[in-house]
Amino acid sequence: MVNLTGKTQLLGIIGAPVEHSLSPVMQNAAIRYLKEDYIYVPFRVAPQNLETAIAGLATIGVRGFNVTIPHKQAIIPLLSEVTPTAKLVGAVNTVWRTEIGWKGTNTDIDGFLSPLKPLSRDWTKITPIILGNGGAARAVVVGLAQLGCPQIWVLGRNQDKLEQFSQSWQNTDLADALKVYSWDKLSQLIRETTLLINTTPIGMYPKIDQSPIDPSLIEQLSSEAIVYDLIYNPHPTQLLQKAKQKGLMIIDGLEMLAKQGAIALEIWLEKPVPIEIMTKSLRNYLNLD
Ligand SMILES: NC(=O)c1ccc[n+]([C@@H]2O[C@H](COP(=O)([O-])OP(=O)(O)OC[C@H]3O[C@@H](n4cnc5c(N)ncnc54)[C@H](OP(=O)(O)O)[C@@H]3O)[C@@H](O)[C@H]2O)c1
Known part of the structure; x- marks a missing residue:
């Protein structure tokens, strides 16, 4: 203007x-x-x-x-x-x-993919873990499928909402790729991913001391892993700070x-x-x- x-x-x-x-x-x-x-x-x-x-x-x-x-x-x-x-x-x-x-x-799908697309990774060999099953997680699921990830794991804290989330994809091409798990399964699954994505608001301003996962779990991520937090304020979040300390690639939501x-x-x-x-x-x- x-x-x-x-x-x-x-x-x-x-x-x-x-x-x-x-x-x-x-x-x-x-x-x-x-x-x-x-x-x-x-x-x-x-x-x-x-x-x-x-x-x-x-x-x-x-x-x-x-x-x-x-x-x-x-x-x-x-x-x-x-x-x-x-x-x-x-x-x-x-x-x-x-x-x-x-x-x-x-446009959230292409927004989400923007920092990932330039990276030279074989996405067909990566099983991403998405923390949270709200609105942003839906765009992330579609984006990851577009990227070529054959399996996508979504973790949520509320079993009913998680089931509804899973059901909502049943008549789509993504039904087979998507698996949902309760939050407490993270410690078993985290070693198997090289792309961890936070779509929960945990750690967002003003509650900047919070993290969606315990720092000890970040230690279990492989050195190849990317940690992507959709939150853009603070910059970086606790989650990303810990991942950076471990030498991992980090991406924020900006x-x-x-x-x-x-x-x-x-x-x-x-x-x-x-x-x-x-x-x-x-x-x-x-x-x-
Ligand atoms: N960078 C960007 O452009 C961009 C775009 C969209 C969203 N975002 C960010 O992404 C975040 C989520 O947005 P949204 O629209 O998806 O929100 P939403 O629809 O409310 O979904 C939030 C999800 O996080 C879960 N959650 C919330 N607090 C939790 C906790 N303490 N422990 C475990 N899970 C928890 C919720 O679980 P329940 O369903 O059980 O409540 C829900 O699955 C926000 O921080 C937002 O700012 C960023």
């Missing part, structure tokens, strides 16, 4: 709460850099108002928007079209206008956050966008440097 005028176009994010979202920071940084006549605005939308809200966003000519908690699943039946990957994940985080109405996709946002902005603007500007704006905002 250079100057707000009558021609300025609207982008935004809907959620409840939406105050915590860092998307306005990075999206507006990229928009300013590109000198595009757009502005990206947070919209607090309560669950009961979702349908009215997206009809209203169409009426006022919003070009596209991101979707955050708690609307990522609920929005699917309200859209005219949903990409196959978003259907598979069961969640939409990016929406844009087409001639027939709103179309939705999920690149995923910037990349999923950059892909969304590319969809809306139909042109390449400066991801490094978006990452820099996040780092500045979070005082990470």
Whole structure:
């Protein structure tokens, strides 16, 4: 956004709460850099108002928007079209206008894969362990399958939710690849993985002293292992600090956050966008440097 005028176009994010979202920071940084006549605005939308809200966003000519908690699943039946990957994940985080109405996709998968794809690993020989079975874990499962991992192990603390998670993939191509385990199985499984991914919020600001796993378990990881924590604040988390001390490769959630946002902005603007500007704006905002 250079100057707000009558021609300025609207982008935004809907959620409840939406105050915590860092998307306005990075999206507006990229928009300013590109000198595009757009502005990206947070919209607090309560669950009961979702349908009215997206009809209203169409009426006022919003070009596209991101979707955050708690609307990522609920929005699917309200859209005219949903990409196959978003259907598979069961969640939409990016929406844009087409001639027939709103179309939705999920950019978290490519965001998650962004730091992994350049690595020269034989993913077909890796069985990743995912800690947690919430919304982000779903995008991670689809991403790992795209990468070529033949088996994916998901660990959760709540047996009922874990079963539901497992069931939700039953009629998909991922049914055979996915195995779910209770959290206490980690000590038996950890030696067999070289990719450990935390999708729980344990260790996230302000509870920065917490770690999803005991440091003694990190000692059991092979020296080849990568530890990937989706959390981006603090930077690094306790989990990543311990993994780094052991000399392991670590990946935090910042690149995923910037990349999923950059892909969304590319969809809306139909042109390449400066991801490094978006990452820099996040780092500045979070005082990470
Ligand atoms: N870097 C990025 O771009 C990016 C993108 C998405 C998410 N994230 C991060 O990923 C994390 C999860 O997000 P989400 O949307 O997936 O949340 P979510 O849907 O609430 O899922 C959280 C998962 O963590 C589990 N969990 C929470 N506390 C736990 C504990 N003390 N012990 C064991 N398991 C626990 C939950 O278990 P129950 O189901 O039993 O409650 C659930 O399976 C957040 O920190 C978020 O910031 C980062």
